[in-house]
Amino acid sequence: MYALVRGGRVSLSEGAIASVGGRLFTTSSRTLAPAVKSKKELDAKKAKDKRLERREAKKRLDSKKPAKSSPLFMDISNALRYLRAAEVGRPVKEASISIQTAIISERGTAPLQGAVRFPKPLKETRILCLSLDPEKKQEALDAGATAADDTSFIDAVSEGGAVDLNYDKIIATPDIEPMLRKIARVLGPRGLMPSAKKGTVTNEVGNLISGALGTQPFRERNSNVSLTVGRCDFMDEDVIKNVLATSKAVRDAISGIKSKKPILIGRTVLSSTHGPGIVINF
Amino acid sequence: MPYQKIAENLRPLLIKGLPKSKVYKQLAHLNLIANYEGSAYRFNDVSKLELIFKKMNAYGHMGARKFWMNNLRTINFHNPQLPIEVHRVECATKEEQMNCPSVLKVYLKDGQIKSIDCKSKQHQDIMKELVELTKAEKVPEEEIPVLKDEAEK
Numbered sequence: 001m002y003a004l005v006r007g008g009r010v011s012l013s014e015g016a017i018a019s020v021g022g023r024l025f026t027t028s029s030r031t032l033a034p035a036v037k038s039k040k041e042l043d044a045k046k047a048k049d050k051r052l053e054r055r056e057a058k059k060r061l062d063s064k065k066p067a068k069s070s071p072l073f074m075d076i077s078n079a080l081r082y083l084r085a086a087e088v089g090r091p092v093k094e095a096s097i098s099i100q101t102a103i104i105s106e107r108g109t110a111p112l113q114g115a116v117r118f119p120k121p122l123k124e125t126r127i128l129c130l131s132l133d134p135e136k137k138q139e140a141l142d143a144g145a146t147a148a149d150d151t152s153f154i155d156a157v158s159e160g161g162a163v164d165l166n167y168d169k170i171i172a173t174p175d176i177e178p179m180l181r182k183i184a185r186v187l188g189p190r191g192l193m194p195s196a197k198k199g200t201v202t203n204e205v206g207n208l209i210s211g212a213l214g215t216q217p218f219r220e221r222n223s224n225v226s227l228t229v230g231r232c233d234f235m236d237e238d239v240i241k242n243v244l245a246t247s248k249a250v251r252d253a254i255s256g257i258k259s260k261k262p263i264l265i266g267r268t269v270l271s272s273t274h275g276p277g278i279v280i281n282f
Numbered sequence: 283m284p285y286q287k288i289a290e291n292l293r294p295l296l297i298k299g300l301p302k303s304k305v306y307k308q309l310a311h312l313n314l315i316a317n318y319e320g321s322a323y324r325f326n327d328v329s330k331l332e333l334i335f336k337k338m339n340a341y342g343h344m345g346a347r348k349f350w351m352n353n354l355r356t357i358n359f360h361n362p363q364l365p366i367e368v369h370r371v372e373c374a375t376k377e378e379q380m381n382c383p384s385v386l387k388v389y390l391k392d393g394q395i396k397s398i399d400c401k402s403k404q405h406q407d408i409m410k411e412l413v414e415l416t417k418a419e420k421v422p423e424e425e426i427p428v429l430k431d432e433a434e435k
Contacts, residue, residue, distance in 0.1 A: 008408075055413075069432075069434055071305050071309065071429075071430075071431040072305065072308055072309070072312075072429075080311055081359065081362065082315055082316070082359070084358065085315050085316075085355045085356070085358045085359035085364065086315055086355060088350075088354050088355055088368070089333065089354060089366055089367065089368025090359040090365055090368075222284070270292055276308055276310075276311050276312055278310070
């Protein structure tokens with residue numbers, strides 16, 4: 001036996017002499033010499049970095065040019081004429097109009113995110129507000145509720161008359177809540193019955209409605225922000241209003257982010273499901 | 283998913299003979315929407331167009347599909363107020379497929395309903411028949427927008 005055991009105890013990291021069942025053996029970790037990159041590789045990396053940098057600088061420069069300089073530029077109403085033509089004969093739900101905006105930011109900056117509230121929402125949420133307080137009712141209507149009513153609605157439903165129940169949500173204030181039990185049998189099966197547990201019985205009517213009306217969240221992916229802003233059957237003005245709202249929301253989101261270099265907005269493309277992309281002002 | 287470049291021979295040939303450059307190809311696409319060959323007409327006497335055909339090409343339904351993809355776009359571009367409906371029928375069995383009609387229904391403003399049989403016809407021929415039937419008015423060349431690159435001008 002040539003292996004030496006000093007003191008009977010050997011740690012593996014030190015000398016890698018171990019004993020298992022009386023036998024002695026050694027292990028050694030393979031040490032590699034640090035990889036020396038050849039000059040060619042280093043040069044290639046440098047050139048790649050430079051190319052990326054140049055591309056970034058060009059992007060920044062391009063984003064300062066007006067959208068009009070693009071050969072594919074059009075105003076929105078003209079662009080919509082082309083998109084509607086491209087979308088002819090498609091089901092209404094399928095033919096959506098979307099927007100894509102390039103965001104030019106430093107590498108490592110947190111991705112842009114925020115939410116838009118469209119003046120013309122893609123899906124309309126019908127909300128009814130029930131309250132005894134006229135002020136609350138006014139507040140609800142201002143926040144975007146479809147209708148506001150008081151005990152007359154409850155009486156009409158309990159008498160079994162023809163009442164418009166085409167709502168997605170009914171919100172009530174605590175003062176009217178005890179009277180609602182009369183019509184719980186009608187509202188319950190439809191899932192409309194307000195309850196404190198669901199959070200639909202509250203005094204803060206305005207906040208609840210504006211929250212429930214739905215804001216469209218957006219997020220930066222692959223340095224682009226894309227969002228659906230309308231359908232092909234929308235009026236031109238509605239689409240323009242939605243695009244303006246998106247523009248404002250994106251700019252707001254940008255102003256909230258801290259970064260060394262300013263975040264720029266590149267070119268914006270309006271497109272539809274099956275249609276071509278057209279550059280627009282944003 | 284990062285953008286992956288597709289080899290030239292693997293790309294689907296949607297419309298043949300368009301320029302290779304991205305911008306020029308897009309311009310050509312837009313110009314095709316505005317002015318597809320022989321379909322820039324205004325239909326003043328028509329109140330509605332309805333196209334019915336099968337979902338798959340077989341048994342003579344290709345002409346109707348091509349008519350929808352090519353000509354109807356241009357018709358819509360020049361008649362924005364004209365409602366156009368397209369129904370694509372799903373047929374499971376072969377018998378249904380053989381019996382499925384391929385029709386272009388034309389609702390005239392005076393209440394008449396006329397129909398053009400599109401089975402085993404080419405889309406150019408359907409377009410010609412439609413123009414003859416409705417006596418549509420041709421859009422003058424100078425009113426059709428043509429997009430060009432600034433540098434090309």
